[in-house]
Amino acid sequence: DTEVTQTPKHLVMGMTNKKSLKCEQHMGHRAMYWYKQKAKKPPELMFVYSYEKLSINESVPSRFSPECPNSSLLNLHLHALQPEDSALYLCASSQGGWGSTDTQYFGPGTRLTVL
């Protein structure tokens, strides 16, 4: 089983709202990733947790706050977002830790719209 699940599938929020995206995998993978994807572009890396520690923060604004409660869960907390943050947010996981050559398995994504 190579499934990564994400909830919610769609999210519409105002600029003053606080919301969270959730990602889950039960494959025993040691690295989990958040990506942002704009239309007709490849995914852009935002954060990486490797062995439950934040390994990479790609200069993401503080209105995005990641959290890794345990080895299977990854959250992305959203606050005071801007309309330009509207995008597809993808979660991924890989067997090896950060920087490995292992396959990254992606979830179905959350389509976020900021009004």
Next chain:
Amino acid sequence: AQSVTQLGSHVSVSEGALVLLRCNYSSSVPPYLFWYVQYPNQGLQLLLKYTTGATLVKGINGFEAEFKKSETSFHLTKPSAHMSDAAEYFCALPGGYGQNFVFGPGTRLSVLP
């Protein structure tokens, strides 16, 4: 530094025709190479990957890719296109120590009836 290029941001083929999506890479080490497919409003799904060994790699949905070191290429092919193949296709390779995957810009495949 690792890099990936995909020639053609948009490729159109007729149903039943050959599909050829191009991927060229630059890597300082023997590369692992991946093809992902993304259907509209969905995540990326692994089509196939090359690690070592046989240079012709078979994937899901009838796709295959051939690793050619001399040409630094990893082109994706399918003998006969189906309407359900319409999607965005990304070629990718690991970025090396301490680096993330490097994704190509993507190729959108349209299949015409």
